[in-house]
Amino acid sequence: MFTRGTLIYIGQRVVLIAFTVLAVSSIVFLGIHRLPGDALFNEHLHGEQYALLLHHYNLDQPLLIQYRDFVVNLVTRGDLGESLVNRGVKITPLVLRELGVSVEVGGFALIFTIGLGLLFGVVASIRQNTWIDYVLSTTSVIGYSMPNFVIASFLILVFAKWLEGVTNGTFYYQLGLWKGDIGQLWLPAFALGFPYASIVARLTRASMLEVIRQDYIRTARAKGLREIVIVARHALRNALIPVITILGPLAIGIITGSVVIENLFGIPGLGKEFAQSILNRDYFIVIGVFTMYAAMVGLANLVVDLLYVVIDPRIRY
Amino acid sequence: MAVAVRVDAVSQPDQASLWSDAWRRLRRNRLALAAAIYLLLLVAVAILALFYTPYRMSATGIAPDYASPSFAHLLGVDNLGRDQLSRLMIGAQISLVVGVGTQLLVLAVGVPIGLIAGYYRGWIDSVVTFVINVFYGVPDLLVALILVFLLGPSLANIIIAIVVTRWMDMARLVRGQTLALREREFVEAGRASGAKPLKMLFGHIMPNALGPIIVQATFGVPSAILFEAFLSFLGAGVQQPTPSWGSMAKDGVDAIQFAPHMVLAPAIALSLTLMAFNFLGDGLRDALDPRQKR
Numbered sequence: 045m046f047t048r049g050t051l052i053y054i055g056q057r058v059v060l061i062a063f064t065v066l067a068v069s070s071i072v073f074l075g076i077h078r079l080p081g082d083a084l085f086n087e088h089l090h091g092e093q094y095a096l097l098l099h100h101y102n103l104d105q106p107l108l109i110q111y112r113d114f115v116v117n118l119v120t121r122g123d124l125g126e127s128l129v130n131r132g133v134k135i136t137p138l139v140l141r142e143l144g145v146s147v148e149v150g151g152f153a154l155i156f157t158i159g160l161g162l163l164f165g166v167v168a169s170i171r172q173n174t175w176i177d178y179v180l181s182t183t184s185v186i187g188y189s190m191p192n193f194v195i196a197s198f199l200i201l202v203f204a205k206w207l208e209g210v211t212n213g214t215f216y217y218q219l220g221l222w223k224g225d226i227g228q229l230w231l232p233a234f235a236l237g238f239p240y241a242s243i244v245a246r247l248t249r250a251s252m253l254e255v256i257r258q259d260y261i262r263t264a265r266a267k268g269l270r271e272i273v274i275v276a277r278h279a280l281r282n283a284l285i286p287v288i289t290i291l292g293p294l295a296i297g298i299i300t301g302s303v304v305i306e307n308l309f310g311i312p313g314l315g316k317e318f319a320q321s322i323l324n325r326d327y328f329i330v331i332g333v334f335t336m337y338a339a340m341v342g343l344a345n346l347v348v349d350l351l352y353v354v355i356d357p358r359i360r361y
Numbered sequence: 362m363a364v365a366v367r368v369d370a371v372s373q374p375d376q377a378s379l380w381s382d383a384w385r386r387l388r389r390n391r392l393a394l395a396a397a398i399y400l401l402l403l404v405a406v407a408i409l410a411l412f413y414t415p416y417r418m419s420a421t422g423i424a425p426d427y428a429s430p431s432f433a434h435l436l437g438v439d440n441l442g443r444d445q446l447s448r449l450m451i452g453a454q455i456s457l458v459v460g461v462g463t464q465l466l467v468l469a470v471g472v473p474i475g476l477i478a479g480y481y482r483g484w485i486d487s488v489v490t491f492v493i494n495v496f497y498g499v500p501d502l503l504v505a506l507i508l509v510f511l512l513g514p515s516l517a518n519i520i521i522a523i524v525v526t527r528w529m530d531m532a533r534l535v536r537g538q539t540l541a542l543r544e545r546e547f548v549e550a551g552r553a554s555g556a557k558p559l560k561m562l563f564g565h566i567m568p569n570a571l572g573p574i575i576v577q578a579t580f581g582v583p584s585a586i587l588f589e590a591f592l593s594f595l596g597a598g599v600q601q602p603t604p605s606w607g608s609m610a611k612d613g614v615d616a617i618q619f620a621p622h623m624v625l626a627p628a629i630a631l632s633l634t635l636m637a638f639n640f641l642g643d644g645l646r647d648a649l650d651p652r653q654k655r
Contacts, residue, residue, distance in 0.1 A: 068499075075511055185643070189636035191587055193594055194628040197614055201621055293497070300502040304594060308614060318503070319595045322510050330510075334503070341500060 050353065054346070061342035066115070068338035069331060073114055076327045077107055101128065101328075124332040129324050135332040139314060143336055146306070146313035149236065150298050152229050156237035157244055157294065162287075164241070165248025166280060172253060180245065187242030192301045196235035196308045203231060232309045236301050240294050247290060251283040258282075284355050288348065295344035299337065379572070379649075386648040393644020396637035403634060407454040414447035419602035427620040437622040440612055445626050448604035452627065455605045456586045456634065459520060463585035464578045466524045467531050472574065474528075475535025476562045480543055489536065493529040501526035502591055509597045516599055523588045527581070534577050538570035572649035579645055583638035590631055606631045 089097060098104040102113055117123040124135040168180040255261065256279050264274045303315035310316075314333055321329035387393055415434075416423055421441045428438040436445035478489035508522035542548060543566065551565050567574075592598040593607030601608070606627040613624025 072507065075507070079511060185639050186632075186636060189583065189639050190632045191590055191635070193591075193610060193614070194632055197610065197617065197624045197628055200614070200617055201624070205618060205621065296500045300500045303502065303506075304591060307595070319506075322506060323596055330507075334507070337500060337503060 050350075054350070057346050057349075061339065061346065064342055065335055065338045066119070069118065069335040070111070070115070072331050072334045073111060074107075076331060077110070079327075101126070118335075124335065125328045127326055128328055129326045135329055138329075139317065139332045139336050142312060142314045142317050143340070145311060146299075146302055146315060149229060149232055149306070149311060149313060150295075150302055152233035153236035153298050153301075154295070156233050157240045157298070160238070160241040161244025162248055162280070164245035165287075166252060166275060168245065168249045169252035169256065170275060177249075181249070184242035184245045187245075188239045190239065192235050192239055193304045193308060195238055196232070196305055199231045199235055200308070232305050232311060235308075236298055236305045239301075240297055243290065244287060244294070247287050248283060251286045252279060255279045255283045281355065285352075288351055288355060291348045291351065292345050295348065296341055299340060299344070383572075383645075383648040387644055390644040390647065392640050393648075396640040396644070399633065399637045400641065403453055403637075404457065406450055407457050410447075410450035410454055414444075414450050416444035416447045418443065418447045418451045418604060420444070427616060427623070429620070430622055436626045437620070439609070439623055440616055440620075443602075445609075445623065448609060449606070449626055449630055452604045452606045452609060453630070453634075455516070455599055455603065456589065456631075458516065459523070459589040460582040460586040460638075462520050463523045463527070463588075464581045466520065467528050467581055468574070468578060470524065470528045471531025472535050472567065473562075475532040475537075476539050476566060478532070479536040479539025480558075480562055480566065482540075486536070489532065493533055496526070496529045499526075502588065505588065505592065506595065506597055509592060514592075514597055514600055519589055519592060519598060522592075523585050527584065527588070530581065531574070531577055534573055535567075535570060538573055539566055542566050542569055576642060576646045576649060579638060579642040583635040583642075586631070586638075587635060 095104070102110055105113070114125070117125070122136055124139070127133040127135060127138070164180050164184065168177045171177050261274060261279055264278050269278075299315075302313060303319050305311070306313045306315035307319055314336060317329060318333045318337075320326075321333060421443055423444060424434055424438040424442055426438065426440055426442045428434065428442075430437040434444050434446065436449060439445055439448065474489060478486045505519075505522040505526045508525060509518055512518040512521065548561065548565060551561055556565070589598060589605065590607030590610070593605040594611045596608070596611070598607055599605040609627035610624055610631070613620070613622075613627060616623050
């Protein structure tokens, strides 16, 4: 499946991603340093104290020197510096830990999105123009019309307020999937994934409808295969190719959506840190989180491109 | 002496223009029609809110904080004792201004870029396509968040941030349409009769791509409204005391345990509006582009 050419292709892409990450973090770094005002202004420091702190953060250097040091630290040691608000907190370990949490939640959301989306899409297509189809199609318009924080609010309202006796309000996220309860992940993952599940369902339905009119499906029927085998093995696999094209935007959407959902459910992930560091004006964390996001988006797109090879053997890199 | 030919004397068959035909098809789609009526009502409410709201939207302490809906305050009162209905009405203004304003700017930016890239092709097209792909590769909401952060939160800056991150949908669509249209005979005829490039692009090609452009703009409005709601929800949107449905929902979520009406009102208003635009967009697409069957 993965030939030598594929491995070379992966290598090239990884190098390209590294350069993109560097470019993105540079742009954010320089953009933030052009902001008017003083990062330490709110601290009301005087004289020597202030000068020491400026020196500590390397802020007493000219911008180009600061930038050079930033790039050298990032490239050689993967060091993103230190938080401006919580002094002494190193950013790289912080964002890496938060990245793990976000990946966990995002992964669950992705399972929801693809699972629900494929299920709804396939069912709507094999029951085309019945009431099942109409209900599912209308649901999907409603699904992608609801912002994820609205879905999340409704879920919180139902499970944390009206059903509090049943759930004991214990659905909030605890760090570490394997230590905690998987049930705690369901609500955030559902809120994050459902809008995109609607889009996947619409695409799957449209592409299934095209595939099940093909001759090879008629052949499969003619040789007496069971309906489930026809749908799952012959139709769905071919219908998946157009669906995969939106996996890239979908991954980006889930990463973006996590900023809101993590804040709502109190999940200590990258998204929560991002929104908070912006509001706290913790500039170095903003740079660090954005660097992480650039890497994640690049890797997600790479994985999607590799999935084409898995689904469609005709595609080679 | 030449004989004058009276053109209008030649009998013509009954013609239905694209637009009257589309209107006939749209009228048959009840869901889209209901959506259009809802949106007209929403616009009416937003205009009404310019002159009249039940209470001043920033007047605090007009009732006990978090008071539930009553006859005096139909949608209840928020965390600072402000009337929710009045704030919802002003929020409708904000949402519509952001949605429509963004799309007007996107049209002004995306349509010319798409037309030029598709019509001239060559290196211009390569550059435009590359830039479009780069923009598709970045997480739009996060870039908008950074932009609002760098520019400072205000209604104008929010609109700018959304346009910067969302212009390429329109540019890509128009480019594709132009690529197809430029090969058609009427474009060749126009060129042969010496039409100037500007006249070609905006007088001949753009009108023929107007259907898909309108559909795309209709779908663009809800995505811009959603964007603004996200930004406001994260605290980077329109600043207090001006309400936005996003920031109202944020205040509501904080009080969700004891004042659920605070989150329900903006959440339902937002969902209904986005739904209406999406249904209308679906209806318009079916009406304006009959070749594309679902």
